[in-house]
Amino acid sequence: MTTTQNIKSRFPDLNFVKPLPVEAHPRYKPFAVKFNPEHVVLKKGHEKEPGRKQMLVDCIVDRDTPVPLRDGLHVYADIYRPASSDDGKVPVVICWSPYGKSSISIDGMFHRSGVPRDWTSGYETFEGLDPADWCRRGYAVVNVDARGAQFSEGTFFFWGDQEAEDIYDTIDYLSKQSWCNGSVCMGGNSYLAKAQVSFAARQSHPALKALAPWEGFTDIYRQLLRRGGFAMHNTFMAKYQWGVAGNHEVEDMAQMVKTHPLFDEYWAGKSDDVEKIDVPLYLLGSFANPFHAYGSFDTFRRAGSVKKWMRVHANFEWYEMYERSSNDDLQRFFDRYCKGIMNGWEEDTPPLRLSLHGCGSVPNIVERPAIGFPLRRQRLETYYLDAAAKTLHTSPRDNESSVHHEGHGLEASTSEFVLKFNEYTEIAGYAKVRLWMSCKEHDDMDVVVQLRKIDGSGNLLEGINFPCPLPDSEVPDAETSKLFGPQGFLRASSSVSRDPTRSSSDGQEVYYRHDREEKIEPGSIVPLDITLWPMGMVFAAGEGILLRVGGHFLSAPSVLVMKPQESEDENVGQHYIHTGGKYDSCLILPVAARSRA
Template sequence: MAVERDNMLIDWDVGITMDDGVVVRADVFRPVAEGKSPVLLTYGPYAKGLSFQKGYPSAWQNMIASHPDVAFGSTNKYQNWEVVDPEKWVPLGYVCVRVDSRGTGRSPGYVDHFSPRETRDFYQCIEWAGVQPWSNGNVGLNGISYYAINQWHVASLQPPHLKAMCIWEGAADWYRDMTHHGGILSTFWANWCDMQVKTVQYGLGERGPRSVVTGALVCGDETLSDAALARNRASFGDEIVAHPLDDDYHKARSPDWSKVTVPFLSAANWGGQGLHPRGNFEGFVRAASTQKWLECHGLEHWTHFYTDYGRELQRRFFDFHLKGEANGWDDQPKVQLQVRHVDKFVERHEADWPLPSTRWTRFHLDPRNQSLSLQPPPEGSEISFSADGDGLTFMSQPFSEETEITGPLAANLRISSSTEDADLFLVFRVFTADLREIIFLGAIDPHTPVAQGWLRASHRKLDEKLSRPYRPYHSHDEVQPLQPGIPVDLAVELWPTSIVVPKGYRIALSVRGKDYMWQASTGAKLSNFKNELLGCGPFLHDDPRDRPRRLFAGTTTLHLDREGCCNILLPVVQSR
């Protein structure tokens, strides 16, 4: 039975029965006035009964302190992590549906993130919402991160009632975007599961939190033992470790771009290196949809989803596609960028991605003084570094004029190793004239560099069909060991970025053997992550099972020659 609160009708804990009999639970927020409305739906693991303020206090306080428009106009009682505030959408004529994914919150079952089973559940929730008496049959998906990632996956199944998606910072490729950067294992997901999913698993019952709105147990009315809880979830980190190549496990958790045909708005974050930008750009370029738009912004990855800037953009998109309003969205340029400067963002519209005005420019690594130059070095040489150390940094001369670099980047390196493998961590950086590094408030870490890229040398094999000079695409389907001391050529993808480099500033490329670290200690932490934020956020590559010292603690040598085999390709954008 619906209750009327805060100018909404609310149905708590509505059961949706899956095809195998499991009943997942949803909260439904809808207009008081009778009639049929479009639906905004999310399906995910963060527990619909856990308030944003209680579950993620540091993120909430930081956001509303800097962006008071987020909290304005709402009681904020119904705020949840990374999903829409119904108090700002229901008055606009939308129904907001929040579903606890199988095994989390108040939905029983076995937890297996991004699995085909979970994607089928999501499909069935969309189709359920499309035929309810309060629905006009048009279902849209809108949410951040997890609630965005799984949109790509369910769109591949083409649910008939799915009419539009807003994928806000949603990675897509389970292997390349999320679990193995350049073939190197990311420890993020194992830690994430500990901090953000086990804490809200169904069956915690009385050991879990209660909803501050309803008083109901957030994690179900059953209270299970630790052993029973463990039996009801996949051993997530161990499963990822067990699949070091892009095999069927990863492909089943990644989209089929040829089947993503629904209209969508893909919103990326320049500062999301390690998770949040790549899939949004890949989706825009590769999805089969004929109606697709790209947006990219900065700041923390949850902030602009809730600000007036982001919410109004989402509203225009959904009003057009779910309500059929003639609001001019069909004239919206395909690409909207918040172009990043060292001290601000400037909005600009573009026709496509990569940007049509891009002037692809190679900067060569010169060993004589570890510089970046537009000309190859006059003679060949070699330069080595410890394969598990801070590596080498190659820096340009001060720029003679302001220069914009916006787009994907790629490095070409010739290397050898004293062992049969080597991991390369590439960092694209900007420095002031007096050699102070410029860092940025990133999606999660407040000390992020301009761009990053990764590659395990034994994963250097390219997919020739999908590779582009500016975005190499690695197959990750076999291991090709190095012969110690024998050089090989590597093409390394660095994730898309944007920076307007001021006159007098310098750019730099660091070639490292381990994760970037801005400084040894920052004191910066968030309540939902284990590690201190030192530059890479929680997206680290430090699992010794994946990086045994016998392979990755040797010596790496760069081989540079007058043909310019070692270089970085930059997307320099012509000034307007």
């Protein structure tokens, strides 16, 4: 039985959708993508389009190269390598993707996410390394269409065992090519990062020397589709899987979000035991990334690799992917492990480089060296909610009080609590809240919390995620463009699934298995412990934090939606937050410093 057959037999209710072929898909049709196996040489100075990055060395391209898989099918790859590799062998960088080998790009993103047009050649796969740059650096870049994507054969699965198996076969094939020095690495953002982590958590290959998962997931259930145990981003998921073009079938994960609401064997198959990873890692992360912040730090914290580094930058991932100094840094890492160059990488590079956001009011802290995360020097400070005054305080409130908000609907109100800092303050790590909550009309509550930075007058502050010449007011309110603040999520009935054996080193991470639910009695007051996603902010004296509590996603829409959608929560009626007396509702902040170093 093949791995595909095994997956289908294990999950008989798993649905598949028929994707549009490449030539008919509106996302790919403008690029006139065709199956075109050919061997060509792109000479130094060649440019795909006017204004694009030129080829910096003579480059050999083998388009739509068939890569054999163990079940007799093939995936197809575009192989870019320096012409000099006919005489001097080079390492391979695999960019494993469902997006097409060189079609869709960041051209469609607002202001190209700050990336000037001449920074990219147009031959890069979306969120992958640019061959024009990396062939000059002495690497072959291999853009692979995942199984079932574009013209690759078979059923497309989102990560998991089948994709890991296919990546193993691809590594094996490429490492044996006459122009390859036997060393293979992988690189890329988002899906491409998740593919790397997913593979290394399941399999290993002696030719794989290094991974560069620049912002990804480790757990699709908890970090994307059912954050806190309730459905989220399903509109995104439906559009996302529709975006896969091909000739076969695509796993209908959007349907599984609905039919498999609890974490079970299906979702476990897409969750990564990163403790099993044993290859050198260069991770990228950002507190500004609402998709990948949790997964990036989770990989860094738990990966079994002895040699692992993480750089937390102050921009959005697409900008960092093509910025010159970022690629110079990545080359040092790859050179050390794929070429065996003793370049001082291990001696010179801090285990962690941390950037904190000032949201325009104070300067960002950019890539300050650190050792581990959570930070060893942090101090946990507890602030107690006061529902009557809508404030936070360092001491518990004696008097009981409550405040309420509508639980359902994107226009529903939120309960808000203000905290001001009397002095310069740095916060970096995992914030956590305990909320005593009730709902008279229903037996469950979907709860979302968010921390927003505010100025001295209480106005909300935002950060811009990349260099942009436009006024902040002209930058769209999208998660990819602006930093708003970390969120945390929990369905009240999921609180019974708390796993006390798993947490961050400081105890701030509250981890839920989400494998069972227990409804609450309407009107009963229950404690809910919620960890917010990692955060890093700096505050001037007089600035502060606004703690928001609502029943729906509180940040901006995703890039694939770009407008608010009907809330996918199951809330009914009003949600009450109880504070004071026996109700110790509080916010615990990881304070890293009270003065600027």
